[in-house]
Amino acid sequence: MAPLRTPLVVGNWKMNASPTEAVRLTEALLPILTRFPSVERVVCPPFVSLTDVARRLERTDILVGAQDLFWEDSGAWTGEVSGPMLRGLCRYVLVGHSERRAQFGETDETARKRVQAALRNELRPILCVGETLDEREAGVAVEVVTRQVARALEGIESGSINPIVIAYEPVWAIGTGRAASPADANEMAGGVIRPVLASKLGADKAAQIRILYGGSLTASNAASFFSQVDVDGGLVGGASLRPDEFAAIVSAAA
Numbered sequence: 230m231a232p233l234r235t236p237l238v239v240g241n242w243k244m245n246a247s248p249t250e251a252v253r254l255t256e257a258l259l260p261i262l263t264r265f266p267s268v269e270r271v272v273c274p275p276f277v278s279l280t281d282v283a284r285r286l287e288r289t290d291i292l293v294g295a296q297d298l299f300w301e302d303s304g305a306w307t308g309e310v311s312g313p314m315l316r317g318l319c320r321y322v323l324v325g326h327s328e329r330r331a332q333f334g335e336t337d338e339t340a341r342k343r344v345q346a347a348l349r350n351e352l353r354p355i356l357c358v359g360e361t362l363d364e365r366e367a368g369v370a371v372e373v374v375t376r377q378v379a380r381a382l383e384g385i386e387s388g389s390i391n392p393i394v395i396a397y398e399p400v401w402a403i404g405t406g407r408a409a410s411p412a413d414a415n416e417m418a419g420g421v422i423r424p425v426l427a428s429k430l431g432a433d434k435a436a437q438i439r440i441l442y443g444g445s446l447t448a449s450n451a452a453s454f455f456s457q458v459d460v461d462g463g464l465v466g467g468a469s470l471r472p473d474e475f476a477a478i479v480s481a482a483a
């Protein structure tokens with residue numbers, strides 16, 4: 230019997246929306262997103278809006294995520310935000326997004342430390358992995374994604390792994406309007422990522438972990454991704470800022 234994995238759709242607002250606009254966006258999303266209780270729905274606003282958005286979503290079944298966290302819990306780390314600060318405010322946290330890898334020097338090692346910090350603080354990490362266009366063209370996409378997943382999960386106890394989510398986001402598909410093919414996304418999820426998870430954690434655990442696709446997901450292509458057997462939902466950037474389009478993506482996962 231196929232494992233039961235609740236579909237998950239996550240909106241990454243990136244560095245968009247002032248605190249006032251973030252609350253307005255939340256108000257606009259609320260009535261439409263509540264129509265799809267069979268899908269776990271998460272929004273990831275900027276840090277400065279987390280409290281307001283979380284407050285607005287209290288007593289709803291829409292969850293909040295942060296876009297990053299630092300691996301230490303406290304101390305002299307000017308500008309950083311830690312797990313204990315986020316815990317209680319949000320349930321999920323993005324880790325190793327390709328924009329952070331490309332612009333802010335994040336590596337597999339810092340992703341690993343962040344995954345551990347998230348788990349230690351009862352946050353569910355959404356580990357983002359994916360190859361660049363150069364890597365794809367050089368024929369090393371599988372190798373890159375395998376390494377990213379394996380390294381980020383090094384040393385993690387299989388008992389603590391359940392809440393983790395993996396987002397396969399080919400870098401060349403993010404914000405470009407050029408999505409991967411659903412079959413390629415499914416092959417990366419089911420043929421590459423899940424076997425890496427299985428080799429580390431055992432097949433049963435690996436079968437329970439949700440793998441999302443991200444990269445130019447829209448209302449018109451979402452259903453073709455979500456109908457793939459190993460794609461358990463989506464990580465949505467640009468389209469998550471448009472309430473009707475985000476809701477249509479969620480509806481495709483329902």
Ligand code: PEP
Pocket residue numbers: 241398402403404405406443444445446464465466467468
């Ligand atoms: C992302 O930033 O994670 C993303 C998938 O962006 P977009 O949907 O805009 O391609």
